[in-house]
Amino acid sequence: MNLKIPATFEQRPYAAKHFAAIVSHVRDYHPFYRRWLADAGEVPIMDRQTFMAHNDEILNGHEVTCTTSGSSGHKVRVHQSAERVSLHQKDGAMFARWLGGYLPVTILVNPSSSGEGQSNFDIRMPLDEQLQLIQRRYRELGAVALTTYPGNAEILARTILEQGWDMSHIQRLGLYGESYEEHQAVYIRQAFPAAKIWTTYSSMEFGYISLMCPHQPSFQHLMAHRLGVEILDENDQPCPDGVRGRVVITDYFNRRCPFIRYDIGDFAVRGDCPCGKIALPALSQVQGRVMGSLIHRSGEYLNAFRVLMAIRDLPGVRRYQVVQEALESFVIKIECEDGVDADALNLKARALLALQDFLAYAPDEMRVDFVEEIPCGENGKYQYSICQVKK
Ligand SMILES: [Zn+2]
Structure with a gap:
């Protein structure tokens, strides 16, 4: 044929x-x-x-x-066979050459998707600990590169700027796994003033x-x-x-x-x-x-990653979005898979519990909206979390 x-x-x-x-x-x-x-x-x-x-x-x-x-x-x-993986790794080595060679790095990512590695650390650790880790690895190992997701880099950057951390030793900042947005770049460039930023598109x-x-x-x-x-x-x-x-x-x-x-x-x-x-x-x-940040009632930025993963893993959920409308007001939007009975699965209560578990408190207002379709944003990108709180 x-x-x-x-x-x-x-x-x-x-x-x-x-x-x-x-x-x-x-x-x-x-x-x-x-x-x-x-x-x-x-x-x-x-x-x-x-x-x-x-x-x-x-x-x-x-x-x-x-x-x-x-x-x-x-x-x-x-x-993927070992040969297929090695082709991917060759591309990684090519990219390192494009950037001017490898640098000692701290990598903050989702542990379940990144594999083992001495430079890999769990993105779910609190922001203060992430920042201390970056500093400590610079002092002890000369780690002048940082790799993480754009959403995490954004809240790190906001915290760095608010609390006055010095991150001028970071020479290279790698952002991957999600879209890198202009509104994030505003904070990231200020917080990591000496960093050359790289991005990749991968899956x-x-x-x-x-x-x-x-x-x-x-x-x-x-x-x-x-x-x-x-x-x-x-x-x-x-x-x-x-x-x-x-x-x-x-x-x-x-x-x-x-x-x-x-x-x-x-x-x-x-x-x-x-x-x-x-x-x-x-x-x-x-x-x-696009994964974003939420704000704790204490004013601290939270990486929405952990609550998003918890909601994603509930049964029958096709798409989801967490919107923080005000400091104490959250809406979880859920688009169910076809034929799913949300009541039978107790989805509403489970989603609310995931949010409380993430925040470690019950916000004054929180609700679940079951919707036909969660639209993409104006730019065509799908936003998993939206924070409408102005600090
Ligand atoms: Zn080119």
Whole structure:
């Protein structure tokens, strides 16, 4: 059968060749994809829900090596071979070279998704402890780099500015895992005045998807040697440069747990990086998830990460959002999965308990709104938490 190469790859011989190779391989050797692609000249796009519905078949007996922290209560389970992981690590080493080499680092991330590492620390520790840790590791180990999520960097930055910490020793600040927003940059640049900031776009399914261009930081170069990345409109046609579309990715090298035209649920804009130094195609914008901060009644900033993860993990929750309307007033919005009986699952009480547990007190007003759909913000990004309190 003739395979139709997606339009994005038609004029790109490397992409066309590798796309055809992985599709032909899984058609021959992978039981699920043999069925999924049986009649299709054109390879269908697979969204996350469909992938999860067939996750066991797609894993095809291989062990789970990582899981996503997706926006639904469910997680995508992934297998990556050691060879596939080493390709991702090579890209990490390439990125370190782009930035000027490795520096001693303190990494503050979600422990369940980051793996083991001597420089890795649990993002859920209180802000004061995080700041003390950063200082101590600088004094004892010369750690002049810091890596964390943008939402955490923002509340660290706000606390640093309020309490007058000196973070001028931080030379490099890495932000990944979420979108990095302009309103966050305002605080982060002031709090870490000497830091060069880097960002990447990555996921558990694929590792690095794109890396910030070291010459033109507003562009991200795609890992096109490993991944076929399409940016598609609502008719599944390629978006021209400058137009926002869905991110659909094919992994050329994961033959055991294949991802073929997988709609990852993010949006991005393609653009030609003007650096002229890196031959990889580029994105001019990535629109992923936005995690923010909430404010404790004491006035302290709280990283919303922990309460968001607790609500995400409740059964039947598809999407969720925590809005702090005033210092003592919280709304938890929940979009349930189809056919879910929220009363039977006692979702309301469990969500409120998760919030109280996170705050360690019961705010004066808190409620749960079950909604049909939680819309994206004006900029097309999905905000998991919104704080409307002005300090
Ligand atoms: Zn560039």
